[in-house]
Amino acid sequence: MSIASRRTHEATPSRQASLTGTRIFLGGQALSVLGDGFALLAVPLLILELTHSALAAALAAAPRTVGYLLVGFVAGAVVDRIDPRRVMFLADCVRLGAFGLITATAAAGTADVRSVLLLAFLASAAGAFFECALSVTVKDCVPPEKLLRTNSFLESASQLSLVLGPAVIGALTALVGLQGALLVNTATFLVSLITLPGLRPARRNASGGDAPALLRGLLRDIRAGLAFIRADRTLATLTALQAAVNFTLGVETLMVFFSRDILGLTVGQTGIAVAAAGVGGIAGVLVAPAANRKCREARLVVLAVYGVACAVLAMTVVTSLWTLCAANFVLAAASTCASVVMRSLRQRITPRELLGRVTGAARVVSLATNPLGAGLAGIAAEWLDGPRPLFAAAGLAMLAAGCVASRSGLRNVESAVPSPELPSKK
Template identity: 45%
Template sequence: MRRVTGPALPAGRFRVFFWAQLVSLLGDGVAILAVPLLMLQLTGNALLVALSAAPRIVGYLLVGLPGGALADRLDPRKVMVCADTVRAASFLALAVLALTGHATVVLTLVLAFTSGAAGSIFESSLTVIIKDLVPGTELIRVNSYLQMASQASLVAGPALVGLLTALVGIDAALAFNALTFLCSVAGLLLLPRPADHAKPAKPSAGLLADLRQGIHYIRSTREVLVLTLLPAAVNFVLAAETLIVFYARTGFGASETALSVLVAVGGAGGVLGAFVAARVAAALGEQVPVVLAVCGLGVSLGLMGVVRSLPFLVALNVLLLGFSMMANVVIQGMRQRIVPRELLGRISSTSRVLMLSAYQVGVLLTGSLTQATGGDPRWIFVVAGVLSVVAGAAVWYGESRKARATTAIPQE
């Protein structure tokens, strides 16, 4: 079983690039609230506010797959510079429109979705460039740092929006977001040119041919197929988490303050999960943390359906998001290590699109079933938890069986 070791983060220009990415992640956290808040000021329409909060997901679903192919075809650094330049320009335009009073619903949505699409392309290239810059033994460690920052930004970003909006205005929050993406561009420009092994492969017949090649690789490579289908299956059952706030309100009479605590400590759980991922992988190897995390989040979901106290629900939410993030960090590191560099963008984007699609289907299904059965989501949590534990056990059984079969082969 592979063990993960390695020193701290690489020094030099990579460190500047890394910190620039942390600033950029803060910008992602700012965008989560800044754009819906602008739309709320413009219209007060709940549907339009919801639409303005979804550009990242829609961006992945619309351009995620072509973005992965571009990351394989082109220099990922150049792709990331272009993507973050587009994001910076989009938020700067939103800031100017908000400041001058010329912001409209259409312009806000167009610029938000443009930024979301650029963000999906950026993340596919980020996966590739991390593989180029980081030794295989440190991939999980670096991914854990990035995910910790991403989870922390979900708390710090909205808080910063609230502060800037109260002191200056929503335009200040939007302008700050543009600045974070420019910091990312500066860090990218400081990186050295890619080594020969990291240069993109020569283009094939076209993007569609590239995508078919990536799908064929996933289907024909068992370990990569598992690393693609397992996160999608987990995200499908994890969609039950969207009912937690509803459950806390209807089942336990939680106040607005209690609901805020419930959500905030969930983010803290994500930070904790990302923090321990590399350490658990270093101690137990890569496979065990994934199985433990998938089964752990299943147990957390299942217990949510039978718990009778709000504090226990809060604690289970911490565990749920912690286990979810631990699985995500280790799986991403494994994928970066296993997949050939010339296919990594396509494989990563395909997995991400499947995960998001499965999550959205799960959200629709769990919400509809809860509504159709009288508004009681407890059985949804139990069923989702059982399915997650079954998925983790199936992976463990399959990998153990594979290991036994390999060991049984006589050695010459």
């Protein structure tokens, strides 16, 4: 056997072990994502049990958004400086500890609203670090041609968690009590921790350093990430388009009001309409890889945005449960397809050493604009005595945003390659 063939033969088990570790990690992440779906109902249920206040239960969702908005930029900069596997490990430890304390205090009868909300905020902030690190890790572990398929797999698990998570927690609460349901929620983050050791070592970033250097350069790194987004026409267009779509999708929060007060549907029928969106979200991420084989990512993003716009416009003529279900299905399918393709395109064109910052910034923008749009939509709906005109305005605005994006920053994106100003490492 020649030296070359011997090296190839000896390298195969190593590559196979790396591939196995990646698959175990991705499978673990898909399972642990259920924790997010569980927490959507578990934490509000606990707050409601403690306070018997509908307002307090509604506010229980706030830490999830506020946590990411406060640390999203910093999380991206930190991930770009140190090993993302270490970031994910520490983030999972924090989330496991936070939900573990919530579960323990609830079981002991010592939980109070302030501590539960504080721990939920801490878990959400750790989640921001984890998501940024996950984006970088996926780029490290997955070949460029498989990024969209991998992101679709992870996003399908996320969408499934939104459908199954509340249902599973509701069933567990009925069977074993709220404390048992909280314990299952906590265990999902333990699954994520267990799958991390199998990952191959991450490539080190050039900007790594000790803790004092990290703190001194953090603000500079955040500015560098934002400057890169502004300088790269495709990234700037993607970020602006995502912000515009999420802002106009604030009208989606009127769906329950529209269903109950305008269409006169029952609570059960409204639940069916909401579930249709969950099924549509799963369909969207499953279709994305096949659709990408027919057209390039940039064009697929624009087409998906057009699909969202058409679904919102259709709300202006919806008159029954089934037409509402159809519109919700298309809206969710198109929006999740656009989201997963944007994420994959962003991973491919962003240099590895900047991906954490770019991911964090994009996520902050998408989270910040949606609540603003939702608030304005709620105020406008009161003035207009109904949401139908808002659906029309939002749909037309999204069509305009997609048209502008397709004719500017996304027009000539033939393939996703790193910017020549700052090439990615090999």
